[in-house]
Amino acid sequence: AQSVAQPEDQVNVAEGNPLTVKCTYSVSGNPYLFWYVQYPNRGLQFLLKYITGDNLVKGSYGFEAEFNKSQTSFHLKKPSALVSDSALYFCAVREVDRDDKIIFGKGTRLHILP
Amino acid sequence: DAGVTQSPTHLIKTRGQQVTLRCSPKSGHDTVSWYQQALGQGPQFIFQYYEEEERQRGNFPDRFSGHQFPNYSSELNVNALLLGDSALYLCASSLAGEKLFFGSGTQLSVL
Numbered sequence: 150a151q152s153v154a155q156p157e158d159q160v161n162v163a164e165g166n167p168l169t170v171k172c173t174y175s176v177s178g179n180p181y182l183f184w185y186v187q188y189p190n191r192g193l194q195f196l197l198k199y200i201t202g203d204n205l206v207k208g209s210y211g212f213e214a215e216f217n218k219s220q221t222s223f224h225l226k227k228p229s230a231l232v233s234d235s236a237l238y239f240c241a242v243r244e245v246d247r248d249d250k251i252i253f254g255k256g257t258r259l260h261i262l263p
Numbered sequence: 264d265a266g267v268t269q270s271p272t273h274l275i276k277t278r279g280q281q282v283t284l285r286c287s288p289k290s291g292h293d294t295v296s297w298y299q300q301a302l303g304q305g306p307q308f309i310f311q312y313y314e315e316e317e318r319q320r321g322n323f324p325d326r327f328s329g330h331q332f333p334n335y336s337s338e339l340n341v342n343a344l345l346l347g348d349s350a351l352y353l354c355a356s357s358l359a360g361e362k363l364f365f366g367s368g369t370q371l372s373v374l
Binding site (some may be wrong): 195198254 | 311
């Protein structure tokens with residue numbers, strides 16, 4: 150069964166600084182990987198996905214993520230943080246070529262300090 | 264084009280009651296997944312419906328059941344409600360296992 154780990158409950162970053170939100174995953178085959186963001190009292194919004202190809206994936210709002218197969222990681226990054234990036238971020242995984250569910254991590258709360 | 268819509272947005276029930284939550288998927292989507300999100304936690308997979316059948320199920324008791332209709336809309340039913348069932352219930356639709364589109368959720372409070 151697949152699983153996702155987000156080791157940090159909270160990440161604090163000063164506005165304008167680069168940010169990284171960590172994610173590691175476990176699947177028996179090849180992964181589909183996703184990042185979602187959640188604002189208060191809302192559903193989750195899709196940010197980006199990795200299916201195949203280039204290990205650096207670019208997504209919405211200037212976010213990108215780097216797939217590292219040897220480290221089974223898919224860290225979310227942004228070169229320059231904005232206060233409006235403050236939200237709850239979820240990493241998710243699904244196994245390729247299976248009609249399988251998408252499993253989410255527990256989330257990382259990102260605080261961007263003005 | 265409407266996205267995923269869920270109803271109701273909020274619901275208050277008492278222990279032992281039954282509840283039905285509803286979801287209309289994004290236009291063109293054929294798969295509906297339900298998630299439970301407790302406060303401060305990540306979404307937990309309940310089950311997934313495709314072609315009116317339950318295709319995958321997470322680690323939830325039989326009190327949780329669902330249905331998908333020919334128009335792809337879906338219902339989540341929870342019987343014999345417990346206090347611990349209080350959570351945000353999220354519906355997500357997708358096509359061919361690609362990325363999920365989420366509704367805003369139904370906030371269920373069990374008193």
